Amino acid sequence: MPEAPRRAGPRRPADAPAETRLHGLNACLAVFRRRPDAIRKLWLSEDRVPVLREVMAWCASHRVGYRIVPREDLQRLSGSQHHEGVCMAVLPAPMPRLDAWLDGLAQGPSLALWLDGVGNPHNLGAILRSAAHFGVAGVLLPAGSGLAVSGAAARIAEGGAESVPLVEAGQPSSAFARLHAAGFTPIATVVRGGDDLYRTQLPDRLLLVMGAEGEGVDPAIAAACERRLGIPGTGAVESLNVSAATAVFVSEWARRHH
Incomplete structure (x- = not known):
């Protein structure tokens, strides 16, 4: 699946991970609003579809995979029981010097x-x-x-x-x-x-x-x-x-x- 184009910006540290997993509704929505190109994968629970419909549409149009999964899978994917029904794999934000x-x-x-x-x-x-x-x-x-x-x-x-x-x-x-x-x-x-x-x-x-x-x-x-x-x-x-x-x-x- 081809990656969405990346915006130019300050570099990430050389030892930064290729991607990280974020969870929490407001945290994930903030990534979508400010730097959607950083999104690499989206997982969400069925009850979050209404509030995340715009994010899902963006993922579909940019060939970014998303899946609706049970909440127990979200706990495993996010590593937290406080996932709030959504988890994203994203590129870390660039850190300016x-x-x-x-x-x-x-x-x-x-x-x-x-x-x-x-x-x-x-x-x-x-x-x-x-x-x-x-x-x-x-x-x-x-x-x-x-x-x-x-x-x-x-x-x-x-x-x-x-x-x-x-x-x-x-x-x-x-x-x-x-x-x-x-x-x-x-x-x-x-x-x-x-x-x-x-x-x-x-x-x-x-x-x-x-x-x-x-x-x-x-x-x-x-x-x-x-x-x-x-x-x-x-x-x-x-x-x-x-x-x-x-x-x-x-x-x-x-x-x-x-």
Whole structure:
């Protein structure tokens, strides 16, 4: 079966898989709306035919295979019981390198996230959902992060994984210098000892550094940032998890700059 033509774009990493399987209704619909050429196969349950009829018609006209299958088959194909009645084999979204991403960035206020050691796909999905909702320009991944949009992350993101690019940022030292030259101020988020988010001026161009679950931001990276911020709370719990904290930080920046 011939492949649909591919759109030109930023390269995918050399070690990226040829395709990945996504599941979840909004995740799959977002791929169809934004980059249908990436679709390689569609599986769906009978009850999803009405809402996915347009996708099925596109697949038929572009010689992309699709099949209506039982829900137990969808669980096997997607590797999840939370498939929501649909699974797609798709090409991963291209990941721009930092310079290419900066070159394409519009002038004016902009917020980028730097994920330092974040590895949980559910947290990545929740971060991408918040990032899409509040207009984050990009999620920057340092060299060796290994993060990618898995089926679980895409489902949790509810389509946000198609709205916010993951960016290959490289080594922190060189990346921070390049971002600083582009007007970004790096600010690290911390659990203890940081300035109060709600009493701190947030720059127009902000690089917000979010730390790994449990360990937080690497001390060397935090030291390279101009400030450290925390979210004040009651003290009943030590902190929010990284995805919830990201939502709070980005919503506060968006409130002040949009």
